[in-house]
Amino acid sequence: MSNEKKETKHKLRLATLVTQAGRAPFDHFGFVNPPIYRGSTVLFPTVAALEGLRQPYTYGTKGTPTTRALEQAWSEIAGAVDTVLTPSGLAAIGLALLTATHAGAHALIADSAYQPTRIFCDGLLKRFGVNVEYYDPLIGGGVATLMRPETTAVLVESPGSQSMEVQDVPAIAAAAHAHGACVIADNTWATPLLFPPHERGCDLAIEAGTKYLAGHADLLIGLVSANAKWAKRLRATFNAFGMGSSPDDASLALRGLRTMALRLREQERAALDIAQWLQDRPEVSRVLHPALPTHPGHELWKRDFNGASGVFSVILKDVSKKAVAAVVDGLELFGIGFSWGGYESLVLPFDCASYRTATRWAPEGPALRFSIGLEDVADLKSDLAAGLGRLKVS
Incomplete structure (x- = not known):
């Protein structure tokens, strides 16, 4: 591809970019998708090439043309300098935190963070000598008051994956950078299509590609993208772990990438329709969906996001x-399970009270998280209406 075409591609809108990024058909005899390169050993033509590592690929854990295609595509879409792939979203979270911390460091973690993130922080990260502190996700620029000389990382997750708090990420980033800390974003709910993390001040951005990128509930993969300041350190940490991802998984993720914009748009439309409908149900006290004007973080969402995904509570x-249980067990179109972002709709009862430490989770009733898939909205509403109707007879 010529430099002129590369320059043109960077100006494309995101919906077009997801179909074009990471593709070089004429490097692969004209085939539109890169082939799956499986392998550990990579041969060098000469001793000089071996000693200088003067070729694009040197060993399987350092990447293949298949994994590199996904890394390059994601970097373009996320507005990053570099991206690395991990075997899961949680692995991406751990890699990002280990990149930005060290023994004796202090890390600030949003109290609304994904529970496995907390398990990693309270277990392995603390065991490695990192002092972990949780903060109110709604603190905004006030996070500056929690900074210490040894603070090296601030993790944001906006909105929270269950409780749906929208964080003032630019304000948090400004406060963190003033103290020299790295801002890490778990951007799985929005993806870079709906929230450009590096434009909003994040240094490292995590994506559980298992969810919207994969889109079909059949793949585990994570991504961490980095800006210019943190790209070299991220790549070095990644290489030290030998955390290679399967080229087969990368190929499936690339396939998912090509339709991600369309799926997100449809799931946003369907989820907002259902969320508005649920607001008027007598069995429902509140709907936690950032795109609803009734949501406390709605104005921040309007300012910082380009849309909403299909997940709400x-x-x-x-x-x-x-x-x-009578509501959920009898649903026919909603599976009961973790994760989200696939073609299928899911529901998950949850209670954050047991693991919140900086804030209190005490809603007026039980909570359910929904991930709206690609089914017909009328059918989903009919299933939910029948389920909510069981509250009256249970």
Whole structure:
């Protein structure tokens, strides 16, 4: 591809870029998708090439043309200098945190963070000598008051993957950078299509590609993208772990990438329709969806996001666990399970109270998280109406 064409591609809108990024058909005899390169050993033509590592690929853990295609595509889409692939979203979280911390460092973690993030921080990260502190996700620029001389990392997750708080990421980033700290974003809910993390001040951005990137509930993969300041250190940490990802998984993720913009747009439309409908149900106390004007973080969402994904939460009126089980167990189109972002709709009862430490989770009723898939909205509403109707007889 010529430099002129490369320059043109960078000016493309995101919906077009997801179909074009990471592709070089004429490097592969004209085939539009890169082939799957499986391998560990890579041969060198000469001793000089071996000693100087003067070729693009040197060993399987350092990448293949298949994994490199996904890394390059994601860097373009996220506005990053470099991206590395990991075997899962949680592996991406761990890699990013280990890149930005060291023994004796202090890390600030949003209290609304994904629970496995907390398990990693309270276990392995603390065992490695990092002092972990949780903060109110709504603190905004006030996070400056929590900074210490040894603070090296601030992790944001906006919105929170269950409780849906929208963070003032630019304000947090400004405060963190003033103290020399790295800002790490778990951007899985929005993806770079809906929230450009590096434009908003984040140094490292995590994506559980398992979810919207993969899109079909059949793949585990993570990505960490970095800006110019942190790209070299991220790549060095990645290389030290030998954390290679399967080229087969990278190929599936590339396939998912090509339709991600369309799927996100449809799932945004369907989820907002259902969220608005649920607001008027008598069994529902509140709907936690950032795109609804009733959401406390709606104005921040309008300012910083380009749209909403298909994930939101609902607070029911105060009913028993048995009643909630009657609603959920009888749903026909909503699977009960973790994750989100696939073609299928999911529901997950949750309670953050047991692991919040900086804030208090005490809603007026039980909570459900929904991930809206690609089913017909009328069918999903019919299934939910029948399920909520069971509250009256349970």
